[in-house]
Structures are given as structure tokens and as C-alpha cells.
Amino acid sequence: MEKREDGIMGMNILVAHGGGPTAVINTSLQGVVEAARASGRVDKIYAARFGAEGILKGDLMDLTEVPAEVIARLRHTPASAIGSCRRKLTQDDYPTVLETIKKFKIDAFFYNGGNDSMDTCNKVNELAVKEGLNLSVIGIPKTMDNDLEVTDHCPGFGSAARYAAISASELALDASGLPIHVVVLELMGRNAGWVTAAGAMARRLTRCGQLTYLPEVPVDMDRMLADIEAVYAKGNGLLVTVSEGVCGPDGKPLADTGIVDGFGHVVPGGTAQYISGQIMQKLGIKSRAEKPGLLGRCSIPYVSPVDSGEAYEVGRYALESALRGESGQMVAIEAVRRPQYRSRLFLTPLSGVANAEKRFPLEWIVDGNQIDDAFFDYAKPLMGEDFPQYAFLR
Amino acid sequence: MEKREDGIMGMNILVAHGGGPTAVINTSLQGVVEAARASGRVDKIYAARFGAEGILKGDLMDLTEVPAEVIARLRHTPASAIGSCRRKLTQDDYPTVLETIKKFKIDAFFYNGGNDSMDTCNKVNELAVKEGLNLSVIGIPKTMDNDLEVTDHCPGFGSAARYAAISASELALDASGLPIHVVVLELMGRNAGWVTAAGAMARRLTRCGQLTYLPEVPVDMDRMLADIEAVYAKGNGLLVTVSEGVCGPDGKPLADTGIVDGFGHVVPGGTAQYISGQIMQKLGIKSRAEKPGLLGRCSIPYVSPVDSGEAYEVGRYALESALRGESGQMVAIEAVRRPQYRSRLFLTPLSGVANAEKRFPLEWIVDGNQIDDAFFDYAKPLMGEDFPQYAFLR
Numbered sequence A, B: 001m002e003k004r005e006d007g008i009m010g011m012n013i014l015v016a017h018g019g020g021p022t023a024v025i026n027t028s029l030q031g032v033v034e035a036a037r038a039s040g041r042v043d044k045i046y047a048a049r050f051g052a053e054g055i056l057k058g059d060l061m062d063l064t065e066v067p068a069e070v071i072a073r074l075r076h077t078p079a080s081a082i083g084s085c086r087r088k089l090t091q092d093d094y095p096t097v098l099e100t101i102k103k104f105k106i107d108a109f110f111y112n113g114g115n116d117s118m119d120t121c122n123k124v125n126e127l128a129v130k131e132g133l134n135l136s137v138i139g140i141p142k143t144m145d146n147d148l149e150v151t152d153h154c155p156g157f158g159s160a161a162r163y164a165a166i167s168a169s170e171l172a173l174d175a176s177g178l179p180i181h182v183v184v185l186e187l188m189g190r191n192a193g194w195v196t197a198a199g200a201m202a203r204r205l206t207r208c209g210q211l212t213y214l215p216e217v218p219v220d221m222d223r224m225l226a227d228i229e230a231v232y233a234k235g236n237g238l239l240v241t242v243s244e245g246v247c248g249p250d251g252k253p254l255a256d257t258g259i260v261d262g263f264g265h266v267v268p269g270g271t272a273q274y275i276s277g278q279i280m281q282k283l284g285i286k287s288r289a290e291k292p293g294l295l296g297r298c299s300i301p302y303v304s305p306v307d308s309g310e311a312y313e314v315g316r317y318a319l320e321s322a323l324r325g326e327s328g329q330m331v332a333i334e335a336v337r338r339p340q341y342r343s344r345l346f347l348t349p350l351s352g353v354a355n356a357e358k359r360f361p362l363e364w365i366v367d368g369n370q371i372d373d374a375f376f377d378y379a380k381p382l383m384g385e386d387f388p389q390y391a392f393l394r
Helices: A025-039 A052-057 A068-076 A091-103 A115-130 A157-177 A194-199 A221-233 A271-283 A305-323 A373-383 B025-039 B052-057 B068-076 B091-103 B115-130 B157-177 B194-199 B221-232 B271-283 B305-323 B373-383
Strands: A011-017 A042-048 A060-062 A108-113 A136-141 A182-187 A209-213 A238-243 A256-260 A266-268 A287-290 A329-336 A342-349 B011-017 B042-048 B060-062 B108-113 B136-141 B182-187 B209-213 B238-243 B256-260 B266-268 B287-290 B329-336 B342-349
Touching: A011 A025, A011 A052, A011 A305, A025 A042, A025 A068, A025 A108, A025 A305, A042 A052, A052 A060, A052 A091, A091 A115, A108 A115, A108 A305, A115 A136, A136 A305, A157 A182, A157 A194, A157 A209, A157 A238, A157 A305, A157 A373, A182 A194, A182 A271, A194 A209, A194 A238, A194 A373, A209 A221, A221 A238, A221 A271, A238 A271, A271 A287, A305 A329, A305 A342, A305 A373, B011 B025, B011 B052, B011 B305, B025 B042, B025 B068, B025 B108, B025 B305, B042 B052, B052 B060, B052 B091, B091 B115, B108 B115, B108 B305, B115 B136, B136 B305, B157 B182, B157 B194, B157 B209, B157 B238, B157 B305, B157 B373, B182 B194, B182 B271, B194 B209, B194 B238, B194 B373, B209 B221, B221 B238, B221 B271, B238 B271, B271 B287, B305 B329, B305 B342, B305 B373
Parallel strands: A011 A042, A011 A108, A108 A136, A136 A329, A182 A238, A182 A287, A209 A238, B011 B042, B011 B108, B108 B136, B136 B329, B182 B238, B182 B287, B209 B238
Antiparallel strands: A042 A060, A256 A266, A329 A342, B042 B060, B256 B266, B329 B342
16 A cells, blocks of 8 residues: 555555355455445455456456445345356466456455465465565455364354254254154255254254264265164154265265256255155155255354354454555454353465365264264354254143 | 033143144244133143144143243244144044043144144034034134135245245345356245245345246246246346246146155155256256255244234134134134234134135236236235345445
8 A cells, every 4th residue: 555646545455255155255345345444544445246257357346435334234135245256267367367456456455265265365465476566465264164274263154054053953843843754954065064063953952863964974875774764763853964965985975966967967966855765765754855055155044143243353354454564364263162252363374275175073973973062162152152942842 | 611520610721733834833832822821711731742643642741830931932943842743634533532622621622723724623613512512612723835715814924935035035146146057946835836926025135037936837848948048148147936836737746856755656846956957958057956845934033023923813812712612713814904014813614714725816927937016015014024135236
């Protein structure tokens, strides 16, 4: 940020979203915009329309004059209000990215995303340094998958986990109150079980039987069916909670949709439907499969207040870090859970998170179908703690 | 209610649930129990464990001493807290029903359910009259399907509609913020489009393209695909909202799961997945299908406050009607919508609702894929009106 030709001392900033949205990604955007306005040191607030695609096309939206009440609505608006994309930038794209940054005289660039986006951030920063640009590049973490390294957890995960935990509990109550079928619930997370594990909360909030399967542990179908039969026989109902990415012993997904897309590729998915079919065919027990899918990342009523608060703060902290002249960093969260949950933010080099993936700890998976309390010690504060207390009369 | 041998002046009451639950069926139970306690005229409060099955087995729970704070939690407990079943009573069962009623000295019987339950109610009442039993039989309406006659609407529908409307809007924001695929959302209602129609709210709350298909209008797949291609091409994203029971021109469901159950029957379902597959195969456009299924009837955060309030009142009104000596009636709702929504309760003979079905008006379906404003004039007040206002920045 220097005195520019036009005599204005303020900074121009650019925010972009990358990859799949979360229920609170817009809240981080709100944090950036409101902190920028409060600082009195930001001139123009730009946002890339549809993420990397907007940057490459030079298609930026000017949010500088958007009314405060519209910005405030971002907290209750799911998905990406500025648009996102799945395009992964290649080496050939980076010069075009810098062109846009120069054209709009951007002083600070904020990229809100997961692993891939942090990699992009890192490369933009390296190129800016190489070209002697005075650009601050800050990554804002976001992923419901919770797989970013260094940070205790990712904004977006707490809300997706809360959705999984409470939705599973509600389904479990349905399954046990009218126990005519085994209900199978499919949750998001193709490679990592973080969100599906949160669904195991149903066994803690209800009296319904529950079995939970994550992609980290290969599933033996015969054993799964035997376990389902045994738990269902107890008569308290049964909810089977599965990650969409659950695999068999051969490492291949249990199911595909049976659909070949327009490009000739078999479309993966339908794990819950497949298991449900096996329950009916092999056990002769009625079953139905539910798959809320993307609703697990865009449902505002299930947003965790803790997650929402932190999502806002990482946005604000990113802006303030840029004002201090920081660059090449991602905002990360440090948390303590005893005697009560507290978190604080810090910066960590983009290079350390760009190509790393935090795995779900295998020791938190018990007998292949239960989740250890240690996971809930970790995750409950992120989900917001104020879980429903149900009436049990039977 | 007479002075019995034991010298107690109070009534003994029995509540039972029939069929699929809703998000507010327990709220009606709360209404009955709290009104019974407030009246000072009820001795024993019984509930049938798992509905008709509990009645036939004489398996009643005594709720008389359940703490008030547990009863209050019913308002936030989805599904049936006393248990329900799908068993339809036959002529042979009714004598056994009366045995239980005599054994527990029941003075008033409340059956909370849909068409089938009102039929049961009616038959129990006729038999009681025939046998000279001093029994008050009152039906409490409940169905997310909204297909009961006489009553303006059914408790349970408003919340299922609110779930459909807001979930669809949230998915539409996701589909338009990251427009890499057509999202197909399957909603409940095998024979009637009431709930799926509410999902058409997304076109009103967001800027995403939307097409909506109800079971009332047979679908021509070629035309559907042409419409999908045309709306998707506009570039604002596309949400296709379908009822699970959508049929082709031959009157057969568009899809089945491809699963044969343990009894050799093909399991219906997978409508959204089928349409999604057609979009990929025939149009070469990426697509994904979501099916929240039972979540649409058991999600507490999406409960309509209007629906919740009315569900409570129908329970209370049922109890008070029995105290007045009414029998053979169902509680029904009369509503006015101008200048603002108001409703009041009244009694209607069970015989008039027992075997009738309220159909979705065909004139509310426009071009086979849009829902007329007249439906929303009818349904919006029931959903609670306070719809989210989203931030639109693009």
C-alpha cells in the first residue's frame, strides 16, 4: 500500500472463492468487507466473479458501494455469493492472474478455499515476489472436509458437522419411532470421514441403534450385514450412517450410480442406496436410503454459531494481516478445549498447507463402525455444543 | 366421564399415533397432555406404545406423572415420541381395541393421524356407540401430505413445506454459485404434490433457474430434457425439483431403485437419480441428485412456527372437545388469509374425512413445470412467512 498516482492512500483489495462452498464461506467474505470498511484504509473492494475464472477474465465485481445491510445478509446466505469454480490454475495461467492484479491495482489478494486454493495462493505470492510487486497475498481457510493441515480445524467444518449430527439424530428418532425399516444416511466426504463421524452423534442424542462407516476403513459387506441384523434385532430402530466414499476391501467404492455420463465415465455415488438394497435383498428387512448431499454444506438453520463466529473472524484477521504488510500466509486457528473452548488466530506459511492433507485419526474409529468419544471431545465445541434435548417417553 | 367405582371424578384418556410422523406430531401430543393437566378433570393419561400395535397388545404407557419439562421438550422432538405404526386395523381387530379401552377404563380416545387413522377412529366410535360405551373419540389431524378433506390444511404440512421451500432455495444458491452441474432435488409425496410445490419457492427466493415436477402431471422425458437444457443455458444455474412419485405418460413411476426386496417386489424410488442420469447421458451436462427423504418430515430447525402453534392447538382443542362430551369428530382448521393470516378450529364428523383425499389443484401447475402464485398465497402463511433474505452480489 503506497501513495498511488491518484493521490489516494487506500488499498485496493481482491477477494476470491475457490472450490466447493460451505454454509459460512460468505461469512468470511463479510468479515473481510466489514473490516476493510472499518479500517478506513481500503479504497476499492473487488471480488472475482466465479473465483479463478473471474480473475483470468478480469471479471471483477466492485463491492465498494454495496449497502451495509446487504453485506450483513451474507451471514445468512449459503453457497458463494460472489461465485466459485473448480478450475485449478496451471502454470500458464499465473501471468494472466498477475495482469488482472496489475490492471485493477490490487494491493491485497485474499483467496478463500482449501488445499488447492492455498497452493494457488502460494504460487501467486511467489510470482509477485519474483516480479517485485507490492502485493499482499493471504489465504483464508475454508472446507467442510476439515482436511487442512496446521490449523486446528477449518471454518465450514463445524456447520457441516452440526448438520450431520443433528440430521442423523432426527432421522434416528424417525427410525426408532416407526421401526419399519433400517434407515441408511449418506453423508459427504469422499476421502475423509470428518463429517460422517459427526453423524455418529445420533447414538449419543437418541436411543436408536447406530452403525457408522467412514472411507478410512474398508468395509466387508458380509460383516456389515451381520452387524446391521444384530443391532436391528434389538428393537430400538437402526440408523446406518455412511460416507459417500466408503470402499470395499479392494479399495474401490462400494457403489456407483450405474450411470455413464456424457463423457463415458461411470458416475460414482449411491452408496446408501446400494447398502439399503443389500439390506432388503440379503436380510429381508425393509430399508430406505437418504442422501441430503449438498444440503449438508448449505443449510443455514444448522449453522454452528461457533463456526459462524470463527468464519467471520478469519476474514477480518486476513484483512488486518494484509494491512500490517503480511504476505504468503494463511490464517489458521489454534484452540484449547479445557476448561472451556477458546480459539485464537495466527498466520502460517502457505507453503506448509498447500499440498498437505489432514487425515481422520484411525484410532478414533472403533470396531470399524463406531466413533470414539475422543472425536467428540475435538468436534463438539466446533458444532456449537447447544445440542437438542429430546423427550423420551417410550 | 362419570363418577367411577374408585370414586375419582377424572377421566382416563388414551392418545395414539398412526402412520408416518411429522415434525410437529409430538407438539399435538404436548397440547393434549398439557390441556389435560390444566383441566384438572383428567385422572390418567395413557399413550399407546407404537400406535395400533400397542392398543391391540394392551401395551399402554402411563404418562400421568411424566415431568412437565419432559412434556415441554416434545415441541423440539421430531418423529413419534410414543411410537407409531403402519398397521391398518381390520374388522377383526376392533373387538380387541375395545377390550383395551375397557381394561384401562378409557373415557376419551384421541387418534392422531391421516386418512387411515380417521377411518379407524370412525369405526372405533361406531362400535363404542353400538356397545353403549361412554367413550369420546376425537381425531387429531396430522399429515405432511396435506391430503385431508374439510380442513383448510393439516398440521405437519406447513413444516414439511417450509423444509422444502428453504432447502430448495439453499440448494439453488449452491447450484448457481458453483454452476458446474444441474442439481436435482427429490422431495416426498408419492401421490400428491403439495410438498414438492413448496420447493418451487426457490425460484422466488433466489435467482437460480428452477423447474418443478409434481406427480399430478405425467412427464414427457424428452420435453423435460429440452426444458432443462434451455434453462441451464441461461447461465444462472438450475435446480430441478421433483416429487418422488413423478410418473411418465404411461402412469408408471419414472424410476425404480433397480432393487428387488426380500419379498420379490421391485422397490420404487430414485426418481432424482434417474433424471440426473438422463441429464448426463442425453445432454452431456454434469448433474447430481439429492434426496433428503425422511429429513423433510423430521427436521426441527425448519419447523414453521405457525404449523407448530396450530399443531399444539389441535391437541388442546381435541382434549377440550372430549371434556365437552363430543365424539365421532375430527378437529379441523378454518383459515382466512386477508388482510392477514388467522385460523380457528372446529369439529367435523369423522365420516366426512375418513375416506376422502384432497388433491393438489391442477390449475396451480403451470406449463407442467412451474407453480402458480395462487399456491403460495395458500401455503406461505402456513410455512411461517419469515423467509430468509439472501445477499445477491453477482
